[in-house]
Amino acid sequence: MKRIYLLSSLALLGLGALFAYTQGQKPLDPFEEAMRQRQMYLETFGILPGELFAEEGKELFYRKGPSGNTLEACDFGKGPGVLEGVYAILPKYFPDSKKVEDLESRVYTCMQTVQGFKPEEIKRDEVRAITTYIASFSSKAKIQVVPKHPAELAMYNLGRELWYTRAGARDMSCAVCHDQYAGQRVRLSPVRSPKQGLGNEWPAYRFEADKLYTMEDRIDFCYESIAIPKPESYSEVHVALTLYMLAEATKAGHSFEELPFFTR
Amino acid sequence: MKRRSVLAMGFLLLGLGLSQVGPFKARLEAAIKESGEEFARVMLSQDRGQALCTQYRDKIPADLMPKFLEEQKALIKYPADGKLLGDWKNGEEVFTDPKRGNCYACHQGVADEVAYGTMGPSLLNYGARGQSEAVVRYTYEKIYNAWAFVPCSLMYRGGVHGLFTPEETADLVAFLLDPESPINRR
Numbered sequence: 001m002k003r004i005y006l007l008s009s010l011a012l013l014g015l016g017a018l019f020a021y022t023q024g025q026k027p028l029d030p031f032e033e034a035m036r037q038r039q040m041y042l043e044t045f046g047i048l049p050g051e052l053f054a055e056e057g058k059e060l061f062y063r064k065g066p067s068g069n070t071l072e073a074c075d076f077g078k079g080p081g082v083l084e085g086v087y088a089i090l091p092k093y094f095p096d097s098k099k100v101e102d103l104e105s106r107v108y109t110c111m112q113t114v115q116g117f118k119p120e121e122i123k124r125d126e127v128r129a130i131t132t133y134i135a136s137f138s139s140k141a142k143i144q145v146v147p148k149h150p151a152e153l154a155m156y157n158l159g160r161e162l163w164y165t166r167a168g169a170r171d172m173s174c175a176v177c178h179d180q181y182a183g184q185r186v187r188l189s190p191v192r193s194p195k196q197g198l199g200n201e202w203p204a205y206r207f208e209a210d211k212l213y214t215m216e217d218r219i220d221f222c223y224e225s226i227a228i229p230k231p232e233s234y235s236e237v238h239v240a241l242t243l244y245m246l247a248e249a250t251k252a253g254h255s256f257e258e259l260p261f262f263t264r
Numbered sequence: 265m266k267r268r269s270v271l272a273m274g275f276l277l278l279g280l281g282l283s284q285v286g287p288f289k290a291r292l293e294a295a296i297k298e299s300g301e302e303f304a305r306v307m308l309s310q311d312r313g314q315a316l317c318t319q320y321r322d323k324i325p326a327d328l329m330p331k332f333l334e335e336q337k338a339l340i341k342y343p344a345d346g347k348l349l350g351d352w353k354n355g356e357e358v359f360t361d362p363k364r365g366n367c368y369a370c371h372q373g374v375a376d377e378v379a380y381g382t383m384g385p386s387l388l389n390y391g392a393r394g395q396s397e398a399v400v401r402y403t404y405e406k407i408y409n410a411w412a413f414v415p416c417s418l419m420y421r422g423g424v425h426g427l428f429t430p431e432e433t434a435d436l437v438a439f440l441l442d443p444e445s446p447i448n449r450r
Contacts, residue, residue, distance in 0.1 A: 154291070157288065158291065158292060158295055161288075161292055162292075162296075164318055164321055164322075165307065165310075165318050166310070166314040166317045166318050166322075166416070167306055167307050167309075167310050167314055168306050168307075169420075169425040169426070169427060170420045170425070170427075171313075171314060171317075171411075171420035171421055171425070172418075172420065173317075173318070173322075175321070175322070176322060176416075176418045177383070177418065180322070180418065181383045181418060184381065184382045184383045185381045185382045185383070186369050186370065186381045186383065187368060187369055187379050187380065187381050188379050191383075223303070227306075228303065228306050228307065229300070229302035229303050229305075229306060230300075230303065231299035231300045231303040232299055232300040232303070235295075235298065235299035235300060235303075236295040236298060236299055237295060237296065237299040237303070238299075240295065
């Protein structure tokens with residue numbers, strides 16, 4: 001209840017700020033603007049919207065599923081119960097599910113196999129919140145996604161191919177903007193390449209949308225903006241693209257931002 | 265005898281191997297299909313140009329270039345009345361509409377629009393080029409199908425995909441070239 005009240009007042013504040021922002025005469029640097037907004041939230045409420053999602057995720061993490069287990073029994077990559085730094089090594093191969101999984105699909109898997117939920121009982125918003133909670137343990141961590149297992153290497157190759165695939169009514173691919181034109185802007189949004197650390201800011205609260213975006217949400221947003229319907233949540237396409245981008249960011253030595261991040 | 269059957273077996277396996285669709289391609293298609301019906305419908309219906317750009321990572325080899333350009337040129341359609349210079353006012357609407365031109369995503373246009381992208385060249389004062397037949401034709405064809413000039417460019421083939429009609433393309437040309445258009449007025 002407290003969260004709903006806080007979130008709606010945050011939303012109102014955000015709308016006002018957005019209005020002021022779009023009425024400005026000069027194009028503002030969107031990241032500078034995001035940092036200004038972040039400061040304003042902190043001064044007004046003493047808490048950032050992303051932290052509320054992480055808090056909700058924590059409650060859900062310790063909620064017992066039908067089988068009586070909490071998510072403490074799930075192995076997120078460093079053994080059951082370990083959350084410190086796991087987000088920084090995902091996606092990786094999990095022998096129990098025999099799949100390469102990003103954090104979101106891992107949460108989705110464990111809610112079924114460890115907690116006993118049926119797929120249709122699992123709400124996307126809950127997975128978002130739990131993902132945010134777990135990712136907060138990798139805030140500012142060095143990204144360490146290095147494909148080694150054959151399934152991880154295959155997923156990397158798949159991700160790279162998807163990255164270059166030009167399709168849809170706008171003839172787009174990820175690469176044509178995020179490699180060839182990295183450093184430029186689409187409208188006011190700066191575009192980065194994986195080598196420049198693309199992907200290191202999610203999960204993040206986007207004040208312009210007043211929503212929390214995970215990495216999968218962000219990939220969906222990209223696909224939809226280039227006239228390609230978004231892939232289903234927890235799909236191989238998400239995992240493959242995430243693995244490819246974060247493996248490239250790893251090679252370039254990047255770290256995650258403060259997670260959950262606060263962005264435009 | 266034994267050697268011969270081993271050899272025969274080898275040939276058989278080789279033939280089988282060569283007749284398969286690349287295993288990587290099959291794996292890719294399976295992943296796309298499993299990731300959603302709508303997503304797969306678009307991702308797996310690439311036209312020839314898109315498939316070539318994907319295959320060659322947006323750098324078409326020199327020997328394939330003439331045919332590529334020729335094929336793209338053939339996709340260009342023109343207004344029934346043959347007029348390539350239309351109405352600039354409607355052109356501005358198509359230019360701005362995110363669902364049609366969406367040109368501000370990459371280009372600077374009218375001076376007081378500050379939220380423009382920088383991936384394409386600025387189009388401010390594009391009309392300084394004049395309205396010769398060559399300029400009008402080039403502008404029309406470039407907007408309708410950018411790949412007929414620069415294969416695999418970021419600039420998409422709006423006309424080819426029907427994002428705007430030939431008549432709307434002519435309106436876009438007018439928006440860029442008409443001296444009265446705000447893109448040419450300071």
